[in-house]
Amino acid sequence: MAAGETRFYDASSPDAPTPNRPRALSIYALIERSGELLLELRTDAPVWSLIGGRVEADESILAGVRREVAEETGLTVTRCEFFGHFSDPARVVSYPDGNVYALVTLAYRVAVDSFDGLRPSSESRELRFFRKEALAELDVPATQRCVLDHYRSGRPGPHLE
Numbered sequence: 001m002a003a004g005e006t007r008f009y010d011a012s013s014p015d016a017p018t019p020n021r022p023r024a025l026s027i028y029a030l031i032e033r034s035g036e037l038l039l040e041l042r043t044d045a046p047v048w049s050l051i052g053g054r055v056e057a058d059e060s061i062l063a064g065v066r067r068e069v070a071e072e073t074g075l076t077v078t079r080c081e082f083f084g085h086f087s088d089p090a091r092v093v094s095y096p097d098g099n100v101y102a103l104v105t106l107a108y109r110v111a112v113d114s115f116d117g118l119r120p121s122s123e124s125r126e127l128r129f130f131r132k133e134a135l136a137e138l139d140v141p142a143t144q145r146c147v148l149d150h151y152r153s154g155r156p157g158p159h160l161e
Contacts, residue, residue: 005045005046006042006044006094006096007094008047008093008141008142008143008144009090010090010091010143010146011088011090011091012142013092016090016092017092017094017100019092019101019102020099021099021100021101022101023101023102023104024101024102024103024104025055025061025103025104025105026053026054026103026104027054027055027061027064027065027068027105027106027107027108028051028108028144028147029050029051029052029065029069029077029080029107029108029110030050030083030107030109030110030151031051031069031075031112033115033129034129035132037129037135037151038073039128039129039138039140040073040123040124040126040127041124041125041126041127042123042124042125043123043124043125045141047139047140048130048138048139048140049140051069051072051073052065052105052107053068061106065108065110069110069112072120072121073120073121073127074119074121075112075113075115075117075118076112076113077111077112078112079110079111080110081110082107082108082157082158083107083109083147083157083158084106084107084158084160085105085106085107085159086146086147087161088146088161089102091103091105091146092143093143103143107147135148135152146161
């Protein structure tokens with residue numbers, strides 16, 4: 001990755017930096033259409049990513065899911081179903097501003113009212129739906145591999161880590 005890009009690490013990353021900020025609460029929205037999962041090609045890193053981000057201090061978890069989906073896709077959430085929580089402290093994200101966080105992530109299967117308003121945000125180069133079997137071949141953030149692996153497995157949920 002180039003300098004100035006966001007970097008993602010997991011337990012398989014021996015070069016992961018030590019977090020210098022408190023653990024961050026993040027959310028991911030699994031948005032499906034016709035059996036395919038919506039991902040975004042990020043502008044801050046050349047990887048395909050789940051829709052989501054950090055939950056703000058002044059909002060509930062579900063308000064954060066709705067806000068992130070609306071901001072990143074233009075879609076309106078109509079239903080959320082808990083998919084799992086992922087809390088391995090080895091999942092670390094390093095931002096270009098020098099902030100390094102370990103993540104606790106809550107993931108939700110999300111239904112939307114319509115896909116008519118689907119559009120990328122300033123945080124996305126592109127939005128695209130992928131078949132489940134194609135997800136294994138994609139370059140994704142290391143912090144999201146565990147979520148996507150559980151999704152691909154088809155194991156019943158919720159996933160609790």
